[in-house]
Amino acid sequence: MNRNMNKGISTTVAIIGMIILLIIGSAAGYYAGISLTPSQQEYPEDSAWRTASITLSGSTTVLPIANASAIAFMNIYNTTTVTVQGGGSGVGYSNIIDGVVEVGMASREPTTTEINNAKAKSPAVDLWLHPIALDAVCVVVNPSVANSSHPLNLTLQEVGKIFAGNYTYWDEVQAGLPHHEIVVVVREPGSGTRGTFEEYAMKPWGYSVTTGATEQPGNPAVRSKVESTPYSIGYVGFGFLTENMHTVSLAKQAGEPYVYPTVTSIAGGKYPISRYLYLVTNGQPQSGSLADRFIDFLLSNEGQQIVEENGFLKLPYVYP
Amino acid sequence: MTSRIKEKVFFTILGIPMVACLLVFFWIVFVLSSGIGTLSWNILTTSVLKGGIFEMIIGTIYLLLGAAGIAGPIGILAAVYLVEYAPSGKLTRTIDQAINNLAGVPSIVIGLFGLTFFCKQLGLGISLGAGWLTLTLMILPIVIRGTEEAIKLVPTSFKEAALALGTTKWKAISSMTIPSAAPGIITSVVLGMARVAGETAAILFTSCVLVTRGLPTTPLDPVMALAYNLFVKIVALGEPPEKVFGIALVLFFIVIFFATAAIVLRIYYRRRQPWLR
Amino acid sequence: MLRVRNSKKMLHFFKHFKKEPIEALLFLCAFFSIIVLFLMLFFTAKEGLQAFFTFGIDLIIGQTWKPSEGLFGAFPLIYGSIMVVSGALVIAIPWGVITAIFIAEVLPFSIRDIIKSIIELLASIPSIIYGFIGVLYIAPQVASLFGISFGTVALTASLVLAIMSVPTILGVSGEIISAVPKEYKEAALALGATKWQTIRNVVIPIAKSGILASIMLGFGRAIGETVAVLMVSGTVARIPTPPWNFLSPVYPLTAVIAMQMGEAAVGSREYSALFGLGLILFILTFIVNTLADIIVKREPKIRSGKK
Numbered sequence: 010m011n012r013n014m015n016k017g018i019s020t021t022v023a024i025i026g027m028i029i030l031l032i033i034g035s036a037a038g039y040y041a042g043i044s045l046t047p048s049q050q051e052y053p054e055d056s057a058w059r060t061a062s063i064t065l066s067g068s069t070t071v072l073p074i075a076n077a078s079a080i081a082f083m084n085i086y087n088t089t090t091v092t093v094q095g096g097g098s099g100v101g102y103s104n105i106i107d108g109v110v111e112v113g114m115a116s117r118e119p120t121t122t123e124i125n126n127a128k129a130k131s132p133a134v135d136l137w138l139h140p141i142a143l144d145a146v147c148v149v150v151n152p153s154v155a156n157s158s159h160p161l162n163l164t165l166q167e168v169g170k171i172f173a174g175n176y177t178y179w180d181e182v183q184a185g186l187p188h189h190e191i192v193v194v195v196r197e198p199g200s201g202t203r204g205t206f207e208e209y210a211m212k213p214w215g216y217s218v219t220t221g222a223t224e225q226p227g228n229p230a231v232r233s234k235v236e237s238t239p240y241s242i243g244y245v246g247f248g249f250l251t252e253n254m255h256t257v258s259l260a261k262q263a264g265e266p267y268v269y270p271t272v273t274s275i276a277g278g279k280y281p282i283s284r285y286l287y288l289v290t291n292g293q294p295q296s297g298s299l300a301d302r303f304i305d306f307l308l309s310n311e312g313q314q315i316v317e318e319n320g321f322l323k324l325p326y327v328y329p
Numbered sequence: 330m331t332s333r334i335k336e337k338v339f340f341t342i343l344g345i346p347m348v349a350c351l352l353v354f355f356w357i358v359f360v361l362s363s364g365i366g367t368l369s370w371n372i373l374t375t376s377v378l379k380g381g382i383f384e385m386i387i388g389t390i391y392l393l394l395g396a397a398g399i400a401g402p403i404g405i406l407a408a409v410y411l412v413e414y415a416p417s418g419k420l421t422r423t424i425d426q427a428i429n430n431l432a433g434v435p436s437i438v439i440g441l442f443g444l445t446f447f448c449k450q451l452g453l454g455i456s457l458g459a460g461w462l463t464l465t466l467m468i469l470p471i472v473i474r475g476t477e478e479a480i481k482l483v484p485t486s487f488k489e490a491a492l493a494l495g496t497t498k499w500k501a502i503s504s505m506t507i508p509s510a511a512p513g514i515i516t517s518v519v520l521g522m523a524r525v526a527g528e529t530a531a532i533l534f535t536s537c538v539l540v541t542r543g544l545p546t547t548p549l550d551p552v553m554a555l556a557y558n559l560f561v562k563i564v565a566l567g568e569p570p571e572k573v574f575g576i577a578l579v580l581f582f583i584v585i586f587f588a589t590a591a592i593v594l595r596i597y598y599r600r601r602q603p604w605l606r
Numbered sequence: 607m608l609r610v611r612n613s614k615k616m617l618h619f620f621k622h623f624k625k626e627p628i629e630a631l632l633f634l635c636a637f638f639s640i641i642v643l644f645l646m647l648f649f650t651a652k653e654g655l656q657a658f659f660t661f662g663i664d665l666i667i668g669q670t671w672k673p674s675e676g677l678f679g680a681f682p683l684i685y686g687s688i689m690v691v692s693g694a695l696v697i698a699i700p701w702g703v704i705t706a707i708f709i710a711e712v713l714p715f716s717i718r719d720i721i722k723s724i725i726e727l728l729a730s731i732p733s734i735i736y737g738f739i740g741v742l743y744i745a746p747q748v749a750s751l752f753g754i755s756f757g758t759v760a761l762t763a764s765l766v767l768a769i770m771s772v773p774t775i776l777g778v779s780g781e782i783i784s785a786v787p788k789e790y791k792e793a794a795l796a797l798g799a800t801k802w803q804t805i806r807n808v809v810i811p812i813a814k815s816g817i818l819a820s821i822m823l824g825f826g827r828a829i830g831e832t833v834a835v836l837m838v839s840g841t842v843a844r845i846p847t848p849p850w851n852f853l854s855p856v857y858p859l860t861a862v863i864a865m866q867m868g869e870a871a872v873g874s875r876e877y878s879a880l881f882g883l884g885l886i887l888f889i890l891t892f893i894v895n896t897l898a899d900i901i902v903k904r905e906p907k908i909r910s911g912k913k
Contacts, residue, residue, distance in 0.1 A: 064538075069565035072539065076566075079540050080378050092541035092551060094455070095565055097868035107872075109454075126871065192755060198673060198876075199869030217675050220682075223758075223855060224841045224865055229567025237746070240758040249567070334804060340712050347713075350725045350776075353769055357731060360739055396749040405636050410632035426899055427640040432823055433891035434646060435830030437860045441867070442646045445653070466642060473639070478781055499628040520726070520777070527732025530832035530864060560733045560833060570742060574765045577735045584730035592723065 017071040020042050061299040062090035067101015067114030068201045069227050070246050071286050073319045074307075075114055076141060081315060089299055098201030105289050106134050111300050113289035116144065116201030116246070135292040140285035141307045141320035145247040145275045146206045148258055148283075149232075153239040154179060154186060161186075162258045162267040169210040171242060174219025179240060184255070187240065193222035194234045194243030202228065206244045209282045245277065248320020276325055286321065361581065364574025373579065377540055377553060381575060384544050388552040389583060391457060391545065392532065393522045396464035401518050403465075404472030405507070411473070412480045413488075413502055432470035436530040439466050443535040447532040459546030460536025467531060469519035475517020479510035519591035526584045529556045555580040650884050657882030660875065665882055671843040671857075673866065677884040678879045682845045684886060686760070686827060686856030690839060693852060694771055694828045695765025699821055701768065702775030706817075709776075710783040711805055722780060729773035737837030740766040745838060754853050755839070763839035767828045775824040782816025783809060815901075822898045826891055829860075836861040859883045 065075050072095050079091040096104075101113035102123045119127070119136055126136035148168055154163035161183075163171075171182060172193055179186035195218055196203035211217065216247040225231045228249045235243040247270055251258055258267035261281045274280045294301040306312045313323040375381025415421040453459040456604030483506050491501035507514070525531070537557035545552045559576055562568040635784020657665055661678050668679020709721055744765060745757030786809050794804040843862070847854070858898070863880050870876035 012472040062542075072561070072565050075894065076540055083378050083542055090542040092538050094538040094551075095561055098870040099871070103871050122871070190755075197865040199866070217672060220670060220672060220843045222842065224843075224857075226836065227567070228867060230564055230837075232567065232754070233741070240755060332800070338802060339802060340708075343704060343712065344708050347708045347721070347725075349701070350705055350728070350772060351721070354724055354728050357728070357735075357739065360743065361735070403638055406632050406635035407638065408636075410636040413628050414632060415636070418662045424636050424640055426895065428798055429819070429822065429895045429899065430892055431639055431643050433826030433830070433895055434643075435826075435832070435884075435887045435891070436830040437830070437863050438646070438650060441863070441881065441884055442649055445649050446645065449651075466646075466836070469639065469642075474676060474778075478785070482785065497626060499626055503648045520729075523726075523730035526730055527735070529732065529734050530860070533864070534867070556732050556734065559732060562839075563734060563738055565840055570738070573738060574735075580732055581727075581730065585727065588723065588727065588730070592719075 056298060057087050058299040058302060059086065059117065062092065063111040063299050063303065064092040064094070064109075064111045065114055065288070066094045066096055066110045067289070068098040068116040068286070069095050069113055070098075070116040070200075070202055071114035071141075071288075072143065074286070074316055074321065077315045077319065078303075078307055078312055079318045081311065082303055091299075097197065097199030098204060099199035101201075102136075102288060105136065105291055106130060108291070111290070111294075112303070115287045115289050117204040117235060117284065118287075119289075120204070136288045137293055138285075138287040139304050139308075140324060141288055141304070141312070142286040142316040143275060143283065143324060144286050145270045145280050145283040145322075146202055146209075146244050147247055147250055147270045148210075148242065148244050148257040148259060149235050149250065150243075150257060151235055151237075151239050152240045152255055153189075154242070154251070155255045155257075157255070159185070160258060161255060162260065164260045164263050164265075165210045166214055166262070168257070168259065169214055169216045171210060172218055172222065173216035174221055175216075189240040190242035192238050193219060194231050194238070194241055195222045195224055196228075196231060196244075197224050197226055202244065202246055205282065205284045244250075248321070272322055285324075309312070354533050361574045361578050362579055364571045364576070367572050367575035368578065376543075379540065382555070382558075382579065385553045385558050385576075386554045386579060387544055388457075388537075388582065389526065389555045389580065391552060392460050392464060392536070392554055393526055393583075393587070395457065395548075396468055396518060396525060397518050397522050399461055400465040400468035404469050404518075404521075405476050405514060407469075408473045408476035408480060409502060409507065412477050413498070413506070428470050428473055431466065432474075434466075436467065436528060438579075440461060440531040440534050442466075443531060448535055453549065455534075455538065455551045456537055456538055456549045456553045457545045458553060460532050460554075461548065463535050464525045464528070464532050467525050467528065468518075471521040471524060472517050475520060476514045477511065479513020479517065480506055482513065483509040512598040514599075515591050515594050519587050522587055523584045526580060526587075527556055527587040530561045531558065532557055557584075610713075636910055640750070647825045647888060650881055650888055653878050653881035654885030655882075656878035657875075659701065660878070661882075665879070666886065669845070673869075673879065676875070678875070678882075680859070680879075680883060680886065680887045682843050683857050683859050683862050683883065685845050685849070686839065686843075687858040687887070687890075688860055689760050689846075689852070689856055690763040690767060690835060692758060695821070695825060697764065697768035698771040698775060698824055698828070702772045702820070702824065703779055703817055705772070705780035706776050706783055706820075707805060707810075711801070711809065722776075726773050726777055728775070729768065733770065733831060733834045734837075736766050736770055737834035740834065740838035748853075752853055756855075758838050758840040758855060759853050760839065760846065760856045763835050763856070763858070764852065766834050766838050767831055770831060770834065771824040771827045774827045775820045778820035778823055779813070779817050782813045782820070785816075786812050818898055818901060822895060825894055829887065829891060832860040832864050836864055841865070849902070859887050865871035 075093045078092050083089055083091055098117050100116040101115045102119055104110045105113035106123065106127045124136065127136050150161060167182065171191060176182050177190060178188055179191055180188045180220060225234055229246050231243045231245050232249050232251065235241045236251065256270060258269040259281050260267045268274050268280045270280045275283045288304055290300060294304065317323055340567065370378065372381045374383050377384050411424065442462065443459055447453050447459040447462045448455060487505040487509060488501045493507050532554060536552055537554050538551040539561055541551060541553065555576055559573060562573055621872055664682055665678055666684065667681050669681050670677045670679045671683055688793055713721060740762055741758065745762050748759065749755065749757030784788065790808050791804050794808045835858045839858055841857050841862060842855040842859055843857045846856065866876065867880055868879055870910050
């Protein structure tokens with residue numbers, strides 16, 4: 010898993026670097042009696058970024074975070090322009106690879122095809138992933154299937170089989186479940202949420218989603234479908250869980266404990282389908298550039314606050 | 330039952346579909362009005378960066394006016410040609426067919442074409458200009474057809490009177506026929522704008538973004554529009570129905586505003602033209 | 607012989623514009639529509655034909671649409687589009703035409719304009735709102751009325767599309783019907799016909815081609831609708847069992863293109879497959895329009911141009 014290692018190492022280096030700078034910066038700020046804002050301590054002073062403009066495009070999961078933080082950022086720095094559009098993680102990666110936008114948004118890591126496309130460009134595109142939030146993909150069912158008094162526990166492979174259409178009725182999955190047809194709810198092909206889900210629950214066993222599944226165009230759409238359709242099952246990001254659906258506890262494989270998604274279990278790495286939400290750039294953003302500052306803004310306290318307000322988890326190093 | 334009463338009953342039954350239309354309309358307005366609570370003068374005039382929707386309103390108007398500004402002249406001139414100049418031949422029939430087909434092209438296909446041709450091929454990127462051109466394609470058939478009908482309604486005696494006085498054909502048409510057809514022409518342009526005001530698929534890929542600073546300053550800038558915003562709010566952001574309906578009401582009122590302006594203009598012109606019913 | 611005739615025609619064609627140069631401009635504007643249509647067809651075909659070369663006829667008759675596994679059988683999608691549009695037209699055509707007749711002929715003159723304007727306002731409601739209202743209110747009603755588990759099915763899509771198409775059909779039909787010259791109607795009435803007989807035997811036959819044109823426009827509106835069907839049609843890429851089951855979800859072509867275009871990298875198989883779907887849509891509307899044209903050609907069309 011070489012590409013993962015490279016990504017992992019660059020990301021880790023970036024995070025460690027940022028932590029060190031933050032510690033130095035806040036120490037300096039504390040002693041100087043001023044509060045830390047991203048623009049002050051760490052960059053070469055260059056005011057070109059103040060009137061610059063960047064565009065973010067990609068994942069609809071990251072979209073609420075990007076939207077809120079772009080607005081907050083533009084209100085602090087009155088002459089910058091941060092433009093945000095959606096499209097899906099697939100669009101985010103392809104826009105970065107094609108050089109159409111400066112920053113991409115993704116709720117999954119790049120596929121082999123995307124990495125190859127990036128390398129095939131001349132000059133080659135170097136996909137840098139900047140994690141800005143922690144998230145989990147949660148499997149949800151309509152309360153007619155299970156609820157807190159009769160919770161549903163499944164292994165990842167079982168989940169995969171359900172979404173592949175290997176079962177027609179719920180009672181084939183587990184004894185005690187109702188004898189009714191399973192309604193499978195999925196996301197559109199470009200969705201990073203779908204990509205992450207299939208990466209963990211379907212690809213390892215070569216399953217693919219049944220054609221009988223209904224495709225929904227976003228997390229809210231899946232949520233409302235599962236909430237309103239008896240005997241349905243779907244997946245949403247952690248921030249979209251409600252008490253009108255039952256969240257399934259997942260086990261990585263048979264014999265391992267079933268884990269319910271909570272802030273603790275996700276941040277602690279116990280929940281099997283956790284993922285980072287990324288901002289993607291071509292190479293390391295130039296220090297002091299608008300893209301650089303915006304990404305740092307998202308990693309700052311204020312940015313992480315926005316992350317949390319939108320139902321996602323702050324990055325682990327932020328937690329005590 | 331006398332045949333008189335029979336006919337009255339028959340016509341009453343015939344009126345049921347129309348009543349159904351009105352019922353549907355008022356029901357939809359009723360549903361939308363649940364969103365009125367989320368609106369306020371403040372929200373309409375405050376920037377998106379401060380929680381308002383100002384740029385989206387102006388952006389939508391920019392898109393509509395620009396597209397109408399391109400489709401209007403081209404469509405009117407094309408309609409004049411088709412009614413006044415075109416010989417009955419194969420070429421004219423082909424043009425006719427092309428217009429009919431253009432009217433039938435699915436909006437997503439027009440959006441895809443806009444993306445590949447205006448945005449990528451012509452290098453406009455996601456921009457107001459690309460949105461104008463794409464929406465023009467949708468408005469054009471409506472304007473052409475409407476203008477054709479309006480011109481046909483003008484008594485030819487007007488044009489002939491001018492011709493008898495010795496003017497050229499074009500002078501006769503431009504000074505007599507077109508001004509007389511003005512109410513119908515204006516109506517068809519506004520109808521076209523109403524049709525595309527709520528259009529999402531065409532602008533989805535070609536011109537809109539969720540948030541940016543300020544209004545587009547050149548046609549190469551992306552634009553924030555109400556229809557696109559509605560789409561993202563419903564599908565990706567999961568906003569509650571009241572907020573969505575509130576914004577939908579704003580879009581609806583913009584269209585009503587243009588439609589009312591057209592009706593007022595129509596009445597004004599009709600006063601000067603007593604030969605129309 | 608032929609060459610001489612053709613070049614004579616060309617010369618005549620250009621000399622013709624010299625008489626009144628403004629006519630050249632007007633002609634270009636009209637010709638613009640052909641250019642634009644051709645451009646659209648060209649670009650859609652450029653990408654879409656790739657798909658036909660790769661998958662052949664399987665693109666249209668294949669029954670499994672699973673891009674992730676390289677299966678691009680669009681038949682369920684085509685069937686879905688045709689199904690919801692047929693359902694919509696079955697509802698919208700009688701609804702729209704009867705309303706148009708009623709407004710133009712029966713309604714007292716004073717309120718005619720107001721009613722027409724109100725109904726035409728239905729056309730200016732954003733299509734996404736139709737979809738949203740469909741999901742929030744119509745789908746649950748359908749689900750409880752027919753006792754099925756979810757209401758986003760072909761029937762709901764047809765209902766929503768019908769409501770969206772009626773203003774289109776109404777607008778054009780209404781214009782055509784009210785444009786029927788008064789003299790014809792008065793002549794019939796003078797001969798002793800009742801109002802309904804006049805409508806049935808005089809007005810409708812004259813307005814027939816216009817009404818047909820409005821139906822074509824309505825068809826175009828229905829088959830081209832994207833966001834509304836995306837939300838209410840169910841988006842399941844399967845042919846219903848049995849095939850006429852309107853209480854089953856379907857996945858119309860327009861919805862597929864909108865949903866799956868995001869993932870498709872430019873130039874990839876998915877990309878050309880989706881353009882192939884666009885091409886299919888294009889061809890479908892072209893076929894319907896040509897059919898209508900053939901039927902309309904039977905009626906003489908009056909032009910004030912040169913003979």
